[in-house]
Amino acid sequence: MNQVLILGAGGHAKVVADLVELAGYAVAGFLDDHPAGPDVFGKPVLGPIADCLRYPEHAFVIGIGSNRVRRELAARYPLRWITAVHPKAVVARDAMLGPGTVVMANAVVNPGAAVGAHAIVNTGAIVEHDNVVGDFAHLSPGCALGGTVTVGAGTHVGIGACVRNNVCIAPDCVIGAGAVVITDLKQPGTYVGCPAKRLNK
Numbered sequence: 001m002n003q004v005l006i007l008g009a010g011g012h013a014k015v016v017a018d019l020v021e022l023a024g025y026a027v028a029g030f031l032d033d034h035p036a037g038p039d040v041f042g043k044p045v046l047g048p049i050a051d052c053l054r055y056p057e058h059a060f061v062i063g064i065g066s067n068r069v070r071r072e073l074a075a076r077y078p079l080r081w082i083t084a085v086h087p088k089a090v091v092a093r094d095a096m097l098g099p100g101t102v103v104m105a106n107a108v109v110n111p112g113a114a115v116g117a118h119a120i121v122n123t124g125a126i127v128e129h130d131n132v133v134g135d136f137a138h139l140s141p142g143c144a145l146g147g148t149v150t151v152g153a154g155t156h157v158g159i160g161a162c163v164r165n166n167v168c169i170a171p172d173c174v175i176g177a178g179a180v181v182i183t184d185l186k187q188p189g190t191y192v193g194c195p196a197k198r199l200n201k
């Protein structure tokens with residue numbers, strides 16, 4: 001059985017550990033620069049993240065919710081990244097999931113969809129047919145993308161947000177909790193409300 005180490009040891013890392021084990025891997029422990037305690041989810045925190053290079057035999061996954069941090073860690077460390085799918089997620093047989101991507105319980109990834117590397121398809125998120133979801137994106141719990149939606153790399157779609165079919169969202173956007181996106185969002189930025197509008201801050 002593949003031994004997996006998880007980068008990060010916070011709340012998201014716990015959920016990742018749970019699904020990684022349910023997906024058939026053995027979680028050896030966590031690496032975190034500022035852990036809250038010596039163990040998480042019954043597994044030890046073995047050291048800071050930079051120690052990952054001391055474990056060439058292990059496979060890895062990043063259990064950190066920040067899209068920016070996942071991007072930085074993936075660029076810094078040339079590790080063997082697993083893709084992990086919760087056994088109660090539904091992933092079409094032709095859907096593509098990149099390395100480091102996690103798909104959580106009750107999420108659905110429908111036919112023709114492609115999800116990039118180190119993305120998070122969080123609990124109950126719906127990735128409809130022919131969606132293209134970029135690297136380091138995060139689809140929060142309960143969000144729904146209509147058919148043929150594109151979500152740019154590094155974009156965070158907030159909890160419960162909806163995106164109309166055929167809409168394209170630029171990279172590095174934040175879509176607020178509960179937002180309803182009905183037109184293309186061409187500029188990076190934070191968008192909230194129904195219909196979603198750019199937040200001027």
Ligand SMILES: CC(=O)SCCNC(=O)CCNC(=O)[C@H](O)C(C)(C)COP(=O)(O)OP(=O)(O)OC[C@H]1O[C@@H](n2cnc3c(N)ncnc32)[C@H](O)[C@@H]1OP(=O)(O)O
Nearest residue numbers: 122140141157158159174175176177178179190192193199
């Ligand atoms: C398992 C997990 O937990 S996964 C993570 C799930 N979490 C999420 O999905 C969180 C998504 N984040 C949000 O919705 C945030 O509120 C953001 C990113 C949109 C905005 O956050 P901030 O930049 O900190 O904005 P802030 O809270 O200061 O609000 C600014 C304004 O936008 C409004 N606003 C903020 N969020 C929303 C929203 N989701 N919908 C509508 N209006 C909003 C606020 O009421 C405020 O309005 P005001 O200026 O008229 O008072």
